[in-house]
Amino acid sequence: xxxxxxxxxxxxxTNVVCVFRTRCHLNLRxxxxxxxxxxxxxxxxxxxxxxRKPRITATIWSSGKVICTGATSEEEAKFGARRLARSLxxxxxxxxxxxxxxxxxxxxxxxxxxxxLPEFTKNNRPHAxxxxxxxxxxxxxxxxxxxxLQIFSTGSITVTGPNVKAVASAVEQIYPFVFESRx
Amino acid sequence: xxxxxVCAACGCAEIEVDAARGDAVCTGCGSVLEDNIIVSEVQFVxxxxxxxxxxxxxxxxxxxxxxxxxxxGFHANLGKESRAQTLQNxxxxxxxxGNQLQLNQHCLDTAFNFFKMAVSKHxxxxxxxxxxxxxxxYLVCRTEGTPHMLxxxxxxxxxxxxxxxxxxxxxxxxxxxxxxxxxxxxxxPRFAHMLEFGDKNHEVSxxxxxxxxxxxRDWMHTGRRPSGLCGAALLVAARMHDFRRTVKEVIRxxxxxxxxxxxxxxxxxxxxxxxLTIDEFMKIDLEEECDPPSFTAGQKKxxxxxxxxxxxxxxxxxxxxxxxxxxxxxxxxxNSRPRAKGVFxxxxxxxxxxxxxxxxAGDEEAEDEELEAAANHLNKNFYNELHDKxxxxxxxxxxxxxxxxxxxxxxxxxxxxxxxPTAASLGIxxxxxxxxxxxxxxxxxxTGDGELDLSGIDDSEIxxxxxxxxxxxxxxxxxxxxxxxxxxxQKEKEARxxxxxxxxxxxxxxxxxxxxxxxxxxxxxxxxAIEKMLEQKKISSKINYNVLRDLNxxxxxxxxxxxxxxxxxxxxxxxxxxxxIASRSIANPVNSLGKRLRPLISTQLAKKAATEEMVFPNxxxxxxDSAKPAAVLVESGPVAYNPDEEVEEEEMExxxxxxxxxxxxxxxNDYGCDMDDDDGx
Numbered sequence: 001x002x003x004x005x006x007x008x009x010x011x012x013x014t015n016v017v018c019v020f021r022t023r024c025h026l027n028l029r030x031x032x033x034x035x036x037x038x039x040x041x042x043x044x045x046x047x048x049x050x051x052r053k054p055r056i057t058a059t060i061w062s063s064g065k066v067i068c069t070g071a072t073s074e075e076e077a078k079f080g081a082r083r084l085a086r087s088l089x090x091x092x093x094x095x096x097x098x099x100x101x102x103x104x105x106x107x108x109x110x111x112x113x114x115x116x117l118p119e120f121t122k123n124n125r126p127h128a129x130x131x132x133x134x135x136x137x138x139x140x141x142x143x144x145x146x147x148x149l150q151i152f153s154t155g156s157i158t159v160t161g162p163n164v165k166a167v168a169s170a171v172e173q174i175y176p177f178v179f180e181s182r183x
Numbered sequence: 184x185x186x187x188x189v190c191a192a193c194g195c196a197e198i199e200v201d202a203a204r205g206d207a208v209c210t211g212c213g214s215v216l217e218d219n220i221i222v223s224e225v226q227f228v229x230x231x232x233x234x235x236x237x238x239x240x241x242x243x244x245x246x247x248x249x250x251x252x253x254x255x256g257f258h259a260n261l262g263k264e265s266r267a268q269t270l271q272n273x274x275x276x277x278x279x280x281g282n283q284l285q286l287n288q289h290c291l292d293t294a295f296n297f298f299k300m301a302v303s304k305h306x307x308x309x310x311x312x313x314x315x316x317x318x319x320x321y322l323v324c325r326t327e328g329t330p331h332m333l334x335x336x337x338x339x340x341x342x343x344x345x346x347x348x349x350x351x352x353x354x355x356x357x358x359x360x361x362x363x364x365x366x367x368x369x370x371x372p373r374f375a376h377m378l379e380f381g382d383k384n385h386e387v388s389x390x391x392x393x394x395x396x397x398x399x400r401d402w403m404h405t406g407r408r409p410s411g412l413c414g415a416a417l418l419v420a421a422r423m424h425d426f427r428r429t430v431k432e433v434i435r436x437x438x439x440x441x442x443x444x445x446x447x448x449x450x451x452x453x454x455x456x457x458x459l460t461i462d463e464f465m466k467i468d469l470e471e472e473c474d475p476p477s478f479t480a481g482q483k484k485x486x487x488x489x490x491x492x493x494x495x496x497x498x499x500x501x502x503x504x505x506x507x508x509x510x511x512x513x514x515x516x517x518n519s520r521p522r523a524k525g526v527f528x529x530x531x532x533x534x535x536x537x538x539x540x541x542x543x544a545g546d547e548e549a550e551d552e553e554l555e556a557a558a559n560h561l562n563k564n565f566y567n568e569l570h571d572k573x574x575x576x577x578x579x580x581x582x583x584x585x586x587x588x589x590x591x592x593x594x595x596x597x598x599x600x601x602x603x604p605t606a607a608s609l610g611i612x613x614x615x616x617x618x619x620x621x622x623x624x625x626x627x628x629x630t631g632d633g634e635l636d637l638s639g640i641d642d643s644e645i646x647x648x649x650x651x652x653x654x655x656x657x658x659x660x661x662x663x664x665x666x667x668x669x670x671x672x673q674k675e676k677e678a679r680x681x682x683x684x685x686x687x688x689x690x691x692x693x694x695x696x697x698x699x700x701x702x703x704x705x706x707x708x709x710x711x712a713i714e715k716m717l718e719q720k721k722i723s724s725k726i727n728y729n730v731l732r733d734l735n736x737x738x739x740x741x742x743x744x745x746x747x748x749x750x751x752x753x754x755x756x757x758x759x760x761x762x763x764i765a766s767r768s769i770a771n772p773v774n775s776l777g778k779r780l781r782p783l784i785s786t787q788l789a790k791k792a793a794t795e796e797m798v799f800p801n802x803x804x805x806x807x808d809s810a811k812p813a814a815v816l817v818e819s820g821p822v823a824y825n826p827d828e829e830v831e832e833e834e835m836e837x838x839x840x841x842x843x844x845x846x847x848x849x850x851x852n853d854y855g856c857d858m859d860d861d862d863g864x
Contacts (some may be wrong), residue, residue: 032662033655040662043669114478117405118364125361132365133333134348136406153405154477183402 011171013164015106016071020081022064022088023096031060034091049087054080060088067103074102074164104160107167111155111175113182120151120181145170151178190216266302273298276316283339284320284331294323300358310350313340318351325362330373332410334438367395367409367416374413377436383424391420393465394451401454403447403476411439415447423461450476710734 028047032040039048047060054076059067066084071077078100085097117138121130128151130138137150137158147161147170157174161167189196195211202224207217226238274295281291297319301307307315317336324331333351337344355362375388394416398404404412414437421428434441451457453476456464650658663670706712713734 033659034650036650036654042666114402121364126359129352129356130364131348131352132404132406133408133410134345134352152477153402154481 009109009111009171009175011107011109011159011168013072013105013107013167015069015104016074016077016102016164017067017069017104017106018071018077018081018100018102019065019067020085020100021096021098022066022085022093023098024064024094026060026062026064026088026093028060028062031088031091035087049084051080051083053083056080056084058084074105077102102163104162105164105167107159107161107164107171109157109159109171111157111178111182113179114155115151115153115178116181116183117151117153120178123181124177140174142170142173145173149174155182190214269302269307270299273302273312273316276312277320280316280320280336280339284324284335286320286323286329286331290320290323290327290329293326294319297322297354297358297360301354304357306354306357314342314347314350315354317342317347318354321347321351322355322358322360322362325365326360328363328369330369332370332438334410365409367404367412368392370409370413371395371417374417374436378417378421378428378432380421380424380426383426387417387420387424387426390423390465391416394419397454397456398451401451401456402478403450403454406477407447408439408443410437411443411447413437414439414444415451418444418448419451453479 028040028042028045031047031049032038035047035049037050037052039050041048045062049058049060050056051058054071056068056070056077058069058080066081068077068081068084071080081100082097085095089095117130121128121138124140127142128138128140135150137152140149140151141147142149145161145166147159147166149160149170150158151174152158157171157178159167159170161170188198190198190209190211192214193209193212195209197210198207198216199210200207200217200220202220202222205218205220205222206215207220208215227235228238229235277291277294277298281294286294294316298316301315301319317340321331321333321336323329333344333347337347340347354360371388371391375384375391380387391413395404395412398412398416414433417437418428418430418433430441430444434444437444706715710733
């Protein structure tokens with residue numbers, strides 16, 4: 001096939017989601033009252049804290065589990081998580097920063113050509129699923145990498161995966177298939 | 184059978200077996216050796232109509248389990264295990280829905296097969312039965328290529344399309360069934376029929392088909408709902424054949440939004456095909472293909488962005504020119520200034536020391552003059568004036584003014600520049616400092632014990648994240664005001680619970696918790712174990728422990744009957760609730776079905792209204808009504824309907840009571856599955 005081996009595609013990471021634990025019970029009320037940039041959702045039982053420096057929104061539960069979203073790279077995610085833990089420490093909780101894990105990475109990539117979606121679906125039967133009535137993109141799942149790609153007819157591809165490497169290799173894997181069904 | 188060979192009493196071998204009466208009698212001594220022999224003969228019974236039917240019941244091949252109750256057999260859903268019930272219920276619902284969609288029998292059977300596969304793969308767990316059924320039906324529609332949309336199904340069920348779509352996708356994936364992609368051409372005949380073109384229906388459909396094919400080649404159909412394209416094609420086709428169909432009519436049929444339809448039409452307008460006349464279109468087919476509209480839109484965006492970039496570059500160039508002019512002017516000004524300063528230095532110093540007020544006034548004046556001068560600084564006459572005033576040294580005020588002016592000149596620029604925002608005034612010095620003092624990338628992972636690695640974290644900024652007391656109070660008030668509704672609700676709920684507790688009616692609707700782990704009971708016999716467990720659980724004080732102790736391992740009937748009397752009411756309640764839930768869930772899809780089934784609904788509702796307590800017979804009556812077409816009911820004997828029901832009721836109760844009380848004994852509520860059997864209800 002005419003697949004280029006060195007593809008100069010720029011993959012833009014738009015979102016990195018990570019979790020960590022503070023190993024201590026957090027008093028949400030206190031955080032809500034004394035934090036400057038928090039939203040207290042009492043009905044659900046969580047606090048949303050937004051940081052400016054790495055643009056990060058963190059969801060904090062009273063059990064001490066924190067989910068951090070909005071970072072644009074893995075390092076930034078870790079940095080933001082540590083800042084968050086530090087601010088919780090300053091509020092007076094005995095925070096221990098454990099179990100940091102990047103859970104989800106969302107990236108966007110643009111192909112220089114358009115893609116024929118029905119043809120693509122036919123050629124990649126078990127992995128690709130296309131429901132034009134529901135969503136305009138083909139949903140392609142790579143089970144080995146645990147990554148999902150949404151392929152649009154304009155050539156732009158949205159990839160979600162467990163980490164940045166998986167996302168990159170997913171794009172590499174899909175390129176030849178997509179190249180076949182290009183317009 | 185020892186009785187078959189030799190008589191036990193007299194030892195003779197002449198034993199007569201009467202099949203009809205089911206006896207085995209010794210002809211020698213006359214002793215009855217066997218009674219009620221199980222025979223395998225077919226017996227017939229007379230119906231009310233005069234015909235005769237065979238005695239017996241159908242037992243499912245794969246369904247093991249307890250035999251149906253004697254004298255029963257009316258209710259197809261009784262006496263079967265859960266799986267069979269689920270399948271039968273599913274079959275019934277499939278037929279209900281399928282008949283509304285006018286699917287033929289073959290499709291319905293295929294759908295039922297899909298459903299069986301789904302059940303065997305446990306895909307019905309955690310999903311509404313109706314969703315799974317709808318997904319199976321839609322799968323059949325796709326594979327057969329019938330013109331049914333997912334929207335139709337969601338219309339019938341009043342369920343969100345995307346929810347159904349999710350279930351459908353999951354089903355297709357799990358069952359490894361490749362549903363072929365939807366072709367919008369499939370929908371044309373259906374929509375055309377609905378738009379009522381009369382005789383010209385076929386022609387209009389053909390035209391619309393051609394239009395659609397053209398749209399496909401022009402890349403308008405990828406990623407779009409097929410119904411939208413159909414709508415646009417049909418609209419144009421109708422107009423071509425002189426039918427006046429408004430956009431609203433088409434929308435009602437096709438079920439897309441008006442804006443979508445207009446958009447499709449404009450996209451089609453952009454293609455070169457739209458320029459052809461009607462006759463040309465029917466004959467010629469243009470060779471070239473267009474790009475998909477989203478692609479062209481994307482290209483437009485790119486172009487606009489590029490234009491903006493070019494513009495901004497030009498702007499920058501212009502600005503650069505302007506700033507270079509400004510620089511030149513300022514340089515000239517500065518060049519003129521030092522000369523004045525040198526001459527007037529003494530004067531200016533004296534003035535400033537002696538006369539502050541005048542200098543202040545002078546400053547004010549000077550500022551005004553500054554403004555003027557700033558406006559006219561290109562004016563060369565001004566320089567000439569300065570030069571002139573340099574020469575004129577006699578007029579003190581004039582000199583002062585000049586001095587002030589000229590002195591103020593250098594600071595003027597600075598003061599002009601002064602009001603420009605500095606980092607300090609903006610208050611972002613700290614953050615700038617932070618930016619500059621770059622954070623080195625964190626050195627590797629955390630230390631083992633989870634200590635927070637503070638490298639690069641600036642505490643001062645984090646401190647700003649923490650409010651002080653007054654701020655915290657204000658925030659608390661704000662939050663209270665915003666969430667007042669929720670807090671009210673909580674208070675009302677608590678008040679309600681307190682009241683109920685007082686009255687003693689309080690029912691705790693706790694979320695289901697898993698069973699607490701108790702210490703294992705150590706007992707030597709089963710009876711002891713039961714006793715100990717009962718003591719632990721403190722179920723009933725009415726159990727006759729003495730009798731329990733005399734039990735053998737199988738467990739007894741008598742003490743349980745005592746339980747029955749006390750637990751009867753609660754059990755019937757539970758059962759009736761279960762049955763009513765079941766009947767309600769059956770009734771719900773029925774209610775949402777079309778007009779045809781309204782008479783059926785009304786009769787059912789009437790029945791329900793009539794006897795509220797006797798929910799049982801209702802449920803049982805419904806079941807046989809619907810089950811009759813499904814399974815052949817064989818009546819067991821010439822008995823009246825109602826007493827049978829009562830008998831069955833009791834027996835059913837007993838059976839279920841056995842189950843219930845056994846369940847209870849074993850740990851009833853914690854079992855959790857009482858109400859939520861996998862019956863598929």
